[in-house]
Amino acid sequence: MMSGLRCPSSGRAACLRPATCRTTCAAGPRPCRLPVVSGWSPASRPAWPPSAVIWFRPACSAKFSFANRLRCWIEIGDFYPRLMPREVKLRATPSHPMQTLLNRVQAAHTLLCVGLDPVGDDAQVARRLAEVIDQTSEYAAAFKPNLAFFLSRENGVQLLRETVQRVPDGIPVILDGKFGDIANTADHYARFAYDIIGADGVTVNPYMGDDAIVPFARPGKLVFALAKTSNKPTHSLQDVALTRGGSLADCAARVARQLDEQHGGIGLVVGATNPEAVARLRALCPDQWFLVPGVGAQGGDLAATLRAGLRPDGTGLLINTSRALWQATDTAAAARELVEQMNQLRPVVV
């Protein structure tokens, strides 16, 4: 979970997660639908002005402006007691939306994304999820729960929410839902991922165009659009050659780059099973973050992927591993070993 935003007067943390407001919310254990301020009486809430600006400490160099549009969930302590909207839009213009990810990568010296694809019976899974998170947190640049593995079990949404809550502050959680629908629908998926589950990012499918991606590009959120995936289907759309040159994956990468330039926070999903594609897409998108599945059970080549995809600063890649960690007998050791392997193959900027 990402944090770092604090009220400059009270020093209290700004909580951007509905699910994490439990202890302070008057609304009880469910995600609160309204911001909560200590000692604040709902009856005396004044009208919300059309615009207002709050500066936070430069922990993530963020400036927030509000407008009467979307809900946000934010605990602002006694910082801003005179203005408390029913629904507000939270718009951040940090120095770069991926800055939080880079902060974590640099602070923990790791590119490891811990994939959470739980299999097993319910009791086993809940225990193992907690174990994997606790034992790999030290080594994780991010966590990536896959939505399908939660939805396919009873009370999967609740388990997913609890899983995200367990991730320590400062480590982004990317909900791997490969969402892709028209804008109106995508907005509902974004509410699910960010407001109900409390994720810090998502994966999205670009087949339906920018409509399907932009609604996820909320301030400070990390969006990874599929470009070249790690599977090797018989009928691959991603490899079809376009008359304008390049493959569909290249075209998807260009779209993601343009959207990143406009909205910020948009990276790519690029599988480790094809290092040539990693290199080609890195040439097309020199600055963007790549979420890289396919190392481990799917047979991707770690060294070749790092050579092909690292940015000159030794970052820009999130290397995902799911099954190898889930099945490890000593999970912490397995995660440490993976991080050490990666760090031997890249320049680590301290």
Next chain:
Amino acid sequence: MMSGLRCPSSGRAACLRPATCRTTCAAGPRPCRLPVVSGWSPASRPAWPPSAVIWFRPACSAKFSFANRLRCWIEIGDFYPRLMPREVKLRATPSHPMQTLLNRVQAAHTLLCVGLDPVGDDAQVARRLAEVIDQTSEYAAAFKPNLAFFLSRENGVQLLRETVQRVPDGIPVILDGKFGDIANTADHYARFAYDIIGADGVTVNPYMGDDAIVPFARPGKLVFALAKTSNKPTHSLQDVALTRGGSLADCAARVARQLDEQHGGIGLVVGATNPEAVARLRALCPDQWFLVPGVGAQGGDLAATLRAGLRPDGTGLLINTSRALWQATDTAAAARELVEQMNQLRPVVV
């Protein structure tokens, strides 16, 4: 919900939906994980043989074979009391998986797919969902709940399950989730859609290739793969021209046709906002069913779409309408009017 399968000796309905087993399941109100037979004692269950074949009445010309792999949920009454597996695979080879849909279209003289994209507060939504289903069932060839609109609210999965249960027998429910992930993950989404929610079909996204589609092609299930969608993004991947000729949407349609030939039950999603694309894809896929969103709020032209997309038998299209019905004051009248409009524009085979 689809049904029509009956035990030839007892005449009892075969229930393929976990959620509909409530009244007969010893396991209580949750989906039962084991088949249930009246008067059958779990303690005395014999071992399940490696293979066995049951013939049902030719209501849908289905032949079922079992193997020790996947769970199925089937109430077989006193038909097959000596063999009761813990987990079985149910594999049907009906004359055509889309036959159930055609049966409904022909029996109710309708091409209308009722989209369920609920908006509003929780109590309002539950009441309105029930109203829309009850008032449009007579006119509905299928129902199509959109996953995003359920996930974006508290207890959305439970609401979705109850919604699917409310749909009368014989009307297929297509869960619009636009799922698209590698095979292992897609299998989990299929379990969610079919086994937990109880849907009869899904929509899928072909960007990740056939891996992402095939796991949904279970016997008797309806799978609609995105080809040309109804939205008009600035950066459209679907319209990019391929060196092999045609657009990406055409390529996706060809993949879906090949998969339909191999696995059966695979149709296309083709938006009504572009009748030329409907005509082009109909030429490429003369036999497949098209699920057609975009009529109504999105501005699609109903008459042009029907002219472009109907098969010679006057079927082959499922015309989806969501918002126009959800917002109607007289929902039944609105549905009837839509069906009458469509039937005036097509040959109805009685």
